[in-house]
Amino acid sequence: MGVAGILALEKHHMTLNPRIAPALAAALEKKGYAALTEVQSAVIAEDADGRDLLVSAQTGSGKTAAFGMAMAPTLLGDDTNFNMPDLPMALVVAPTRELALQVERELSWLYGEAGGRIASCVGGMDPRTERRALERGCHIVVGTPGRLRDHIERGALDMSQLKAVVLDEADEMLDFGFREDLEYILDAAPASRRTLLFSATVPRAIADIARRFQKDALRISTVSERGQHADIEYRALSVAPSDRENAIINVLRYYDAERAIIFCATREAVNRLAARFGNRGFAAVALSGELTQKERTHALQALRDGRARVCVATDVAARGIDLPGLELVIHADLPTNSDVLLHRSGRTGRAGAKGVCAIIVPHTRRGRANRLLRDAKLQAEWAEAPSSDDVRARDRERLMADPILTEEVDEAMKVDTDALLEKFTAEQLAAAFLRARLATLPSAEDLLSGPAAQNERPERKPRENFKASVWFRMSAGRKAKAEPRWLLPLICRLGHVTKREIGSIQIGESETRFEIDAEHADRFAKALAENGGGENNIRVTPDDGSQMERAGPNDGPTDARTPKMRHREKSRHRETDSDGYPVSRNRDDSAPRSYEDRKPHDQRERDGETSGDKPRYEKKPYAKKAYWDKKPYGDKKPYEKKPFGDKKPYGKKADGDRPFKGKPKPDFDRADTPVGGDDKPWEKKPRADKSDWKKDDKPRRPRADKPAASRDDRPAAKARPAGDLTNPNARPDKGEDSSWARKRKPAPGGFKKKAGGYDKPAGKKPGFKKDGAKPFEKGATLKRKPKG
Template sequence: MNIPAPLAAALAEKGYASLTAVQTAAIAPETTGRDLLVSAQTGSGKTVAFGLGMARDILGDSDKLSYAPQPLALAIAPTRELALQVARELEWLYGQAGAVIATCVGGMDYRTERRALERGAHIVVGTPGRLRDHIDRGSLDLTGLRVAVLDEADEMLDLGFREDLEYILNAAPEDRRTLLFSATVPSGIAALARDFQKDALRLVAGGEARQHVDISYQALSVTVRDRDNAIFNLLRFHEAQRAIIFCKTRANVNHLLARMGNRGFKVVALSGELSQAERSHALQALRDGRAQVCIATDVAARGIDLPGLELVIHADLPTNPETLLHRSGRTGRAGSKGVSALIVTPADYKKAQRILRAANVEAEWGKAPGADDVAARDDQRMFDDAILNAPAGEESGIAATLLDRFGADHLAAAFVRLWRSSRPTPEELSEVAAPRAPSEPRARSEFGASQWFRLSAGHVDRAEARWLLPKICDGGAITRDDIGAIRIRENDSFVQIAVAAAPRFGDTMELAPGLIMTRHEGDIPEGRGTPAPRPARKPAAPRRSEFTSARPPREDYAPRDQKPSAPRAAAPEAVEGAAPKTRIKARWSEADKAGRKDRADAPRYDPDAVRPYKARTGAKPAGKPGAKPPFKAAGKTFGAKGAKPAPRSARPGGFDRPKRGDY
C-alpha cells in the first residue's frame, strides 16, 4: 500500500488491521498529485483518510520532517470541537514522522497560537474565521503551502464561511493540492470545487445508495404536549450509556436541560453561548461517565466524536436531509450499532416523510414507549443484572439475618422498589393516531413530440433550472407544462419545448440580457461539456478594519439628479383702496387706534444701524410699577428685593402659625 513507513507504524500501533473504503480510495495510485472531491458518510474515517492522502505532499521521499518556517499543510474545519479533534488525530498519525501540529480556533488564546506559528508548524488546523485573522495580522504565512484540506465543507458553506474560505485559499499558492471532504456534495460544494480545484477527481466511498447501514432509524409519533415526555421515556427505554438530543435553538436546549435536570437525568448542554472551556468540560463529562445525555444544537455538536454513543434523538426535526445524516452520524460509527429516533408531531408528519425520503433512509414508524413499556424493560434489566446473578459472598451473613427478620417476599419487594427508585419515573403518554403511509411520488408522463433549444448559460454562469424556467415561460408566453427536460452543461444548457409551443420562440430569442435561446437541430450532446478555463485568482479583499473611517468633503456628497428649487414668487403689491386682510378681527378703542397709527408711522428696526451706547445710571426701582410698597415690621423692611417676607404676626391683622406640637 502507498503509505509512508512512519504512518504505517502509527496505524499498526493504533490497532488498524485494515483501512475503510474512504481511506483506501484516498491513497489509490490515480489520486497522486490530483485534487480530490470526496464524499463519504459520517464516521467512516475521513480524518485519517485525508491524513494519509496528503502524506506524500508533506513527507516527500523522506520519513522524517525537518524544520518548516511556513506550514506545509492546512486543514480547515467548521467548528472548534471538530478542529481540535482533527488535530488530535493528526498528532498520533504523524507523531513518528516528527510533525509539529498547530491549532488556530476561536475561543482560544490568540497569543499562544501566534507563538506556535512563529516557532514553525508543519500542519495547521483551524476554523475559517480565526485562520483569516491570523493571515490578516501576518502571523500565518501560506506561501509554502503544499496541500489544503476542507473537512465538512458542506457545513462550512451552511454556516456562511464561503467568503472566509475564498480569502484563505486565495492566499495560498496556485500549485497547491486542494482536498474537499464532505458527507454530501450539494450544488454549493460543486461550485466551490470548480472555483478552487483543478481537474478534481470525484471519489464516492462507503456507498451513498444506502445511508448509515449500522443505524436503526425510528420515527415516533407523539402529541405536542407529550413531546418532552416522549424524550424522557425514550431515554429510559434504551438506557444508553451515552445519548445526544438535538434541538433547533438554544432556548429549546435550555428548556430541556432544566426539565431533565429536575427529573434526575445526568445531562449536559452544548450551545453557541458557552465558552470553549465550558464546552470542553461538558464533552469530558460525557467521556468519563459523569454525564450520560448531551443536549445540543446542530452547530455546537457538528463533528464531535463521542465514543460509545448509542442513541440520537431529534427533538426538533432537521431542516434538510443533510442535517439528518450529520446528526445521525454521531452514532453507528466504526461498525457499532446505534439508534436515531425522530420525535414527530401530527403537524410534522409530511415534513418528516419528505426528509427521510430525500435522505434515502427507511425509518420504522411507531409510537413512543409508554410507562408500561419502560417498566417492562426495567424489569428485564433487573433480572439480567450481574449483581443479582452473582453468587453470595461475604454478605451471606447479613442476607440470612434479613431473611429471618423480614421474610423472602418482603425483602424481594423492597429490592424492586430500590431498583426503580434509582431511576427517573416514566411518563404516561396520550394516544395518537398513526400517520398515513407516505404517497409515492407521481411518475412523469411521456412528454411527447418536442423541439430542443440551446441556451447560452451553463454551470460557469451559475445557471439552474429554477432560474431558467420562469424566463423561458415569460419569453414564449407558455406554461411549465409545455417545457420538458432541462439539461445544464458546463458552458451552455438545453431545454425541451413541446412542438405546439416551439414556433413562439422562432430560431433565436433573447430571454434576458446575455441569455440567448437558439433552436437546436439533432440530438443534444451528452455529458457536462468541456470545462471552462479556471479564472485567475483575484487579490484578497481588504478587511473592514483596513478601510478608513474619514468622510469625504461636504461637496462630494452632492445629491444626484436633484432639480434646483424654483425661486419663490414675490408677494403681490397692495392695491390702493383694498382692505387689508387680517386673521383676527379685534375690537379697538379710539385711543388704541391712535397709538397703533403712531407706531405704524415709526421707522422699522434696522439690524445694520449703529446705535449709541447708553450707560446704565441710577438705581433700579424697588419694585415693578403697581406693586405694593415695602413695609416695616419688627424693625425690618419687608417687600424689598432680597428681603424675606414678614411673619404673619408682624403684618397688620396677622397671627402666629401654631407649631406642630400645638395641634
C-alpha cells in the first residue's frame, strides 16, 4: 500500500474513532458508517483493550461489527494488514447456520481492506470443501458448535495459534443444547486466548460459563441505559380465534411493508401460511428447520434481493438474522416466553431504524399476552385488527401520496396523453388507473367484530342477571357426556363471546339448551354462521321453544360422580315414615294403611269388590265322575299278529336306492365268481407237516416229568471243596476235567483248532475285571462290570 493509501486510511480512522484500526475504519466509511453505536464504542474503549469481555446489548445494536473491532488489535497487532494465511487466529461460534453465514459476510467486508480471509464451517454444507479451505489457510473461522467440534476431533481444525474466541448469541446456544460442544471447544483452545461473550441477555448459565472460561472479564451492558427496543412500535391486535390468518393478511395490507417476517410456533403452521399467502398474491418464502441449508439460504437471499417481501419462519430464524429494510414483524403465534418475544421483535428497528411489531392475540389468550409484555417490560398499544375498510382507506392515502402522480409529463409522453384525453374522459382514465393498481394488490378480508380492545384490564364487577336473553340449542347431551367444563369453552369459541355473556346451561339427555345475552345474540349468531353452525358433530341452532327431553333423575349440574353414584347417594337419603318404610311419591296419601283398615279376602268377596271391569272368579265345586261314564274295555280292538307272509321278499336293491355311492358288495358267493376274474374261490389251506422240521443238530435233553419242588422241598446245597489253587485250569469245586476247564478260552494270542475252524482269541471274560493280580490268586479281586 502506498503513502496515499495510508494517508487516506488515517483520515477515515480519525473521522470515526482514533482507536479503530485504519483498515477497519476505511471499511466502515465505505459501508456508510457515520458514527459508532453504543456497544461498539464500549468494546474499543481503553479499559477493554486486551481483556475478556462479557457484553449484553439489545438486538440490532451492531454486535457483529463490535466484536470484529474488539479483536482487531489482538489479531493485527502493530501491523496494518494480515500476513499470508496459515493457521486460524480467531474463532467465532454462532448458534444457527444463517447467523454463522451472516457473520462471515459481515467480517469479510470488515476485514477486506486488511486482507483477511474468512472460512465458514456450518452444518448442511459439504465438509470436504470446508476441510480444503482450512488446509489452504485462513485468518478467522466462523461456524456452528456441532460442525466445529467435528473438525476438531478429525484433526482438520488446528487451534494451536488461536488468539481470540467469540461466542455470539451465547444464551441461545445454551437453549439449543450446545453446552457440551461449547465446553469442548473452549477446552481445546489455548489458555492464553481472549474470550468474548456477546448475548442479548445474560442468564445464570452464561454467567457460570464466563466464570469458568474467562479471566478478569469486563462486564459491558447497554440494555439498561436506554429503553428496550425504543425504536419498535408494539401493537397488540385482538382478534377472534378463527380470524387469526385473516387478520395477518389485513395487517400485511395495512402496513404494506417492503419486507416483513411472520413467526409461527410449528413447521406445519409455517407451510400452511406460506402456501396461503402465495395463493393470495403475496411474494412469500418459508424458513424452517425442515428445509435444507441450500433452501434456507435461497429464501433469505430472495428476501434480501427483493424478490420476496414476506418471510414465514419459526424461531430458528429469530436469533441474529439481519434483514436490511425489515419494517414489520408479526407474531402469528404467541411466543413461549418474554426472551423469545424480544428476540423475535429484534429483527426490526435495528441500527436506529424504525419498525412495527404486531402481536396477534385471540380473545382467549389475552391474559397470556399481558403477562408476556409485562415480563419483557414492554408497553403495547391494544387495538382491533385492521378491517377491510381500514385497509381501503390506507390504500387511498398511499395513492394520493404517490409521487408518480406529481411528476411532470415528458415531451415524449405528451402525444400519448393528449390522445387518451381526446378519446376518454378523465373519469374513465382515473378508473382504469385504479383498476390496474388494485389488480396487483391482494384483497383485504372481512373480520368478525370482537370485544372492544382496551389498554388496561377493566375492574371485575359482580355478575347481574340478564334483562333479556336468547336461547340456543346444541346437539350434545348427557349421552355424549356433555359437561359445563367443555361446553362453556366450546360456546365461547363458536360464537366469539366470553363467559360473562353466557347465562344458564341446561343439559338434557340428548341435547343442551343455553342462553346468550340479548345484546350479543346477533353477533353470536353471525359468528356461529361463519364457523359453519358448529364444530365436529355438534350443531348449534336457535331454540324453537319445543320441550327438551330431560335427563331423568340425573338432570342437573354435572359433577365428577357417575350417574350410578349419584343414584346411590339419593337413595341413601330417601324419605321414610315413622316405621322406617320408604314413602311413595306416587300416592296422595303417603301414610301406610293400618292392618285394621284392610279387609280380608272373604269380606271383599262378600262385598262384591272386583278388580276393574274383570268379573270376579267363581270357583266351581269338585265333582267325581261316575264309574259308568268311562268307556268299556270291550270297545278296544283285540291285538292281531300280522302273518309272516305279508312281508315283502328280500330282493336286490338298485344302486340308486343306496344312501351312499360306494361300491356295492356282491350278493353272490365267492365260489361263483366267473373264471378269469381277479377273485379266486376261497379254499382252506392244509396244515404243514412239521415232522421234517429241524431246529439244530444238537441232541435235546429230555424234560423230566416231575412237578417242580417248592423252596422248602429242595435239598440243601453241598459244600464245595477248596480245590487246587495252583492249577489255573481247575475250579475250586471242580476238577481239572470239569466242564468249566473245558470251556475256558486259551491264553491271549493263541488259537485252538476246532472242527469247524478256529476259536476267537482268548481274553478277559466279559463281565469281570482283573486288578493286576492273577486269577484265583490270593489277593485278587473280581468285580462284576455294571450293566448298561
